Amino acid sequence: MEKIKTLEILSPGLLSTVQDIGRFGFGRYGVASSGAVDKFSLRVGNILVGNRENEACLEVTLFGLKVRVITDTVIAITGADFDPYINDDKPLKMWTAHLLKKGDIISFRGLKSGCRSCLAIKGGISVPAVMESKSTNLPSGFGGLEGRPLKKGDIIYSDCTSPNKTGDVRSFPIDWIPHYSKEWTLQIIFGPQDEQFSEKSKDVFVKSIYNVSPKADRTGIRLTGPVIEKIPGAGESIISEGVISGAIQIPGDGQPIIILGETVTGGYRKIATVISADLALLGQLKPGDTVKFKQVSLDEAYMALQDVEDKMKRFKDGLFYDVANSSLSLSDTNI
Amino acid sequence: MHYDKPLYRIMGDCSLIVELGDKINPEINRRVSALTVLLEGNPLDGLMDIVPAYRSILVIYQPLKINVRALKKWIDGMEEKVMEIHLPEPETIDIPVVYGGRYGPDLEWVSQYHKITPEEVIRLHTVNTYHVYMIGFTPGFPYMGELPEELETPRKETPRTEIPEGSVGIAQRQTGIYPVVSPGGWQIIGCSPLNLFNPNHDPPALLKAGDMVRFSPIDEEDFRHWKK
Numbered sequence: 001m002e003k004i005k006t007l008e009i010l011s012p013g014l015l016s017t018v019q020d021i022g023r024f025g026f027g028r029y030g031v032a033s034s035g036a037v038d039k040f041s042l043r044v045g046n047i048l049v050g051n052r053e054n055e056a057c058l059e060v061t062l063f064g065l066k067v068r069v070i071t072d073t074v075i076a077i078t079g080a081d082f083d084p085y086i087n088d089d090k091p092l093k094m095w096t097a098h099l100l101k102k103g104d105i106i107s108f109r110g111l112k113s114g115c116r117s118c119l120a121i122k123g124g125i126s127v128p129a130v131m132e133s134k135s136t137n138l139p140s141g142f143g144g145l146e147g148r149p150l151k152k153g154d155i156i157y158s159d160c161t162s163p164n165k166t167g168d169v170r171s172f173p174i175d176w177i178p179h180y181s182k183e184w185t186l187q188i189i190f191g192p193q194d195e196q197f198s199e200k201s202k203d204v205f206v207k208s209i210y211n212v213s214p215k216a217d218r219t220g221i222r223l224t225g226p227v228i229e230k231i232p233g234a235g236e237s238i239i240s241e242g243v244i245s246g247a248i249q250i251p252g253d254g255q256p257i258i259i260l261g262e263t264v265t266g267g268y269r270k271i272a273t274v275i276s277a278d279l280a281l282l283g284q285l286k287p288g289d290t291v292k293f294k295q296v297s298l299d300e301a302y303m304a305l306q307d308v309e310d311k312m313k314r315f316k317d318g319l320f321y322d323v324a325n326s327s328l329s330l331s332d333t334n335i
Numbered sequence: 336m337h338y339d340k341p342l343y344r345i346m347g348d349c350s351l352i353v354e355l356g357d358k359i360n361p362e363i364n365r366r367v368s369a370l371t372v373l374l375e376g377n378p379l380d381g382l383m384d385i386v387p388a389y390r391s392i393l394v395i396y397q398p399l400k401i402n403v404r405a406l407k408k409w410i411d412g413m414e415e416k417v418m419e420i421h422l423p424e425p426e427t428i429d430i431p432v433v434y435g436g437r438y439g440p441d442l443e444w445v446s447q448y449h450k451i452t453p454e455e456v457i458r459l460h461t462v463n464t465y466h467v468y469m470i471g472f473t474p475g476f477p478y479m480g481e482l483p484e485e486l487e488t489p490r491k492e493t494p495r496t497e498i499p500e501g502s503v504g505i506a507q508r509q510t511g512i513y514p515v516v517s518p519g520g521w522q523i524i525g526c527s528p529l530n531l532f533n534p535n536h537d538p539p540a541l542l543k544a545g546d547m548v549r550f551s552p553i554d555e556e557d558f559r560h561w562k563k
Contacts, residue, residue, distance in 0.1 A: 027386035027393070028371075029532075029540040030470040130534045140474050140515045142534040192344035192352045239359055240471060240478065242386030242393025244350045265388060265471030273347030276398065301348035302398055309399060 003126045005070040007156040013064025013108065018125050018144035021054035022261060023133035027242060032264040034135035034143065037218060037245075038116050038283030040308070041079030044172050045120030047316055048076035048097040050161070055124035056134035058150070060108065060117040062286070067119075069104040073158065074122035077106075078172070080114025080180065080284055095172040114180040115286035123158030138218060139262055176311050182289045184281060187296045187304065188248070188272040193238065197250070197271050201228045205271060206293050210256060214287045219262040221285055227254030228271060240267040246274035246282065248293075258282060277304035337363045341414050343407055349383075349398050353410055356390040359480065361466045363390045368545045369420045373413040379406070387544050388469045389478070427464065427547040430512065430527050432503050433558045434460075438526035439503070445488055445522050456524065457552055459486045460503075465510060467546040475514035475532030475540040479548055482508045494520035501526045503550070514540070528553075528561030 009016070021042065022035025036042035036059050043053040058065070063082060076097045077084050084092040085107050092098060092106065100106070108117070127134050127145055136144025145154060194202060210225035228250045236252055243249075247259045249268035258274065259266070260282060274282065275296060285291065296304070337356040344352035355370065356363030371387045374394070381400025386393040396406060434457045435442040446453045465479035472478075482488075482505060490506045495518060498504075502513045504521030513519060514531035531541045542548065553561070 024383045024395070026539070027384045027395075028470060028544070029538060030472060030474045030476050031534075031539065032474075033384075131539060137474075137534075139517065140532075140534075189345060189347055192346040239389045239391075240469070241352055241354075241388040241391045242350075242471070244346060244393070244395060246347055264386065265469070270346065273345075273350075275347060276349050298345070298348055298403065302402075305348065305398060 002160040003157040004123070004160045005155050006073045006121050006123070006158040008068045008070055009065075009150050009152060009154040009156070010068055010105070011064055011066040011152060012150040012154070013060060013062070013066070015061040016065050016150040017059050017136040017138065018056050018127055018134055018150075019059040019136060020056040020134045023131055023135050023137070023143070026131050027264055030264055031131060032137065033245070033261045034133070034137045034218075035261050036116075036118060036135075036283065037260055038079050038118065038280045040178070040280035041116075041118040041283070042120075043312060044095065044315070045076045045078040045118045046124075048078070048095070048170050048172065049074045049120045049122040050097075051120060051122065051124050053312075053316075055120070056127065056144075057121070057125070058119040058156070060119060062115060063108060063111055065117075065119070066105065066107045067156075069100045069102055069106070070155070072099070072101050074099050075106070076120045077117055078120070079118040080116050081112040082108035082117050083110045083112050084108050084117075093171075095177050097170040114284040116283045121156065121158050123161040126157035126159055137262070172315065176315070178281070178284075180284045183292075184285060184289060185292045185294050186281065187275045187278050187301065188293045189275060189298060189301055190272045190295060191270070192247075192273070193269040194271050196230055196234045196269055198229060198231050201230075202271070204228065205256075206295050208292075210291045212285050212287050212289045212291060216285065216287055218260055220260050221258040221282065223256045223258070223291060225255070228256060229254055230269060234269070237267040238269055240265050243270070244273070246276075246279050248272050248274070275301035275304060277301065277308050337366055341410060345403070346393070350393060350395045351403065351406060352391050352393055354391040359389050359468065364466065364468050365422065365545070366417055367392055369417045369422055370410075370414055371544075372420060372422065373416055374410065377409075377413065379409055386471075388471065422545065425466075425545050425547045427549060428542060430503075430529060430548055430550050431553040431557065431561060432525040432527045432550050433555055434525040434552055436555075438555075438558070439524040441491070441522040442524045445486075445505070445524055448488060449485060451485070456486065459483045460505070460510065460524065461550045461552060465548045467542050467544055467548060469544050470540055470542065472511075473513065473515050473517045474534070475542070476511055477531070477542045477546075477548070478509055478511055480509045482510055484508075488522050490520040491522060494518055495523075498523060499526065501528060501531070503527055526558070528558045
């Protein structure tokens with residue numbers, strides 16, 4: 001497919017990478033899933049600009065990204081609110097598709113809420129898929145743009161699609177935009193090794209407030225707070241096994257670590273796991289925030305996930321319906 | 336011993352650990368390989384990934400497509416056929432290694448720890464053929480065992496933040512090779528010029544669970560030759 005230059009990176013900020021929905025099916029080779037930490041924002045962003053929802057976006061961490069538009073294009077910014085502006089004078093409404101003109105400059109002015117913003121571009125990001133995914137695997141340096149974070153001067157290419165000429169604006173329903181507080185409650189299911197922690201420790205785990213430490217990145221989020229103790233006689237570690245995003249491991253110091261998508265196996269005990277419906281929130285936790293855990297049942301977890309997927313479907317269906325009579329055609333990008 | 340029936344451990348609402356035994360041994364690990372083959376060969380719609388490990392398999396699924404009851408039933412059914420399946424004869428792969436010096440900065444420490452010569456450490460490391468139990472930790476990293484008892488060595492007290500690619504490490508009765516630059520706490524006794532992971536190859540990893548590995552000592556000149 002023909003590629004067009006869409007964005008030039010003027011400043012990459014703290015950490016900006018190319019991420020899609022993730023790399024699945026390669027765990028047996030020790031390859032972690034990577035992908036956007038906040039997949040909800042990724043999917044919505046893609047739908048807003050008319051991409052397939054699993055397409056790659058720019059994942060922007062905390063601050064500093066500045067880009068220049070090279071070719072007229074449609075973009076959307078979802079996820080964390082870093083106070084985005086167009087051309088220094090016009091605030092850019094989040095969770096909304098915008099038609100941008102050649103020469104426009106997008107900048108992030110500050111940190112209002114959340115930790116990771118997602119910048120979706122119509123036509124996606126043209127980088128080769130490595131093991132079926134465009135996501136950047138940062139620890140091992142492959143995927144995305146040459147396996148590395150974006151740097152000044154990088155050019156982002158997108159697949160050529162017919163750009164929206166009318167400036168037709170699509171927004172995600174305001175009521176459905178997630179609210180990012182600094183005090184989080186994450187729903188968890190106990191397991192896989194919860195029986196190796198005392199009842200008292202499990203009680204401490206769900207009744208305490210934990211702090212997000214500065215040691216938080218795409219590999220995991222280290223928390224500090226009341227110590228979780230394993231039962232007497234349990235060894236320092238377990239026999240290594242596969243792990244997933246959201247599993248909460250307890251290393252020797254008793255301080256929980258929430259595993260994220262750059263980890264594929266591990267030898268620490270996991271007391272509990274964050275439910276799928278809340279996984280996207282993990283992308284928005286930042287150092288200094290607080291976390292409480294709330295135990296739910298498997299059925300409650302499925303209901304919560306069903307609710308998220310229903311909203312996503314209703315949003316998509318509504319968009320497709322509207323689009324039938326507008327110029328923001330989705331059909332030509334869903335190739 | 337392997338368990339009579341798989342032990343299921345729920346890891347959230349979209350993954351399940353299927354545990355087949357209580358320790359690290361080749362017999363349990365071969366059951367893991369056999370069950371992995373069966374699961375892959377008869378997949379359910381909504382399956383995302385299957386990650387075999389020492390004595391367990393992580394099954395990742397889409398919960399709105401498969402419920403956990405159906406998943407367990409499927410796995411139970413496959414587990415009953417584990418003895419019927421004939422795994423292919425394991426491949427034996429020779430891994431050339433330069434031991435000691437800047438290639439193996441911990442060789443000296445390991446020999447002092449065991450009060451043997453560095454040459455004896457090398458001899459002990461190359462005498463066994465190792466079973467690859469699993470690939471994990473980083474892309475392509477093989478967990479292999481068992482080291483001869485005389486070579487059982489603790490991890491480093493302070494892990495290194497950066498270990499060069501190809502480094503060969505030992506820890507307890509295990510040995511492994513770091514395919515990509517990464518942090519790590521194993522004692523590094525040598526380095527292999529082989530490329531153990533290439534994201535653009537299919538399969539991307541040189542080794543897979545079930546393979547057998549032999550180490551053979553080479554010198555620096557051989558190493559440079561291999562690298563060319």
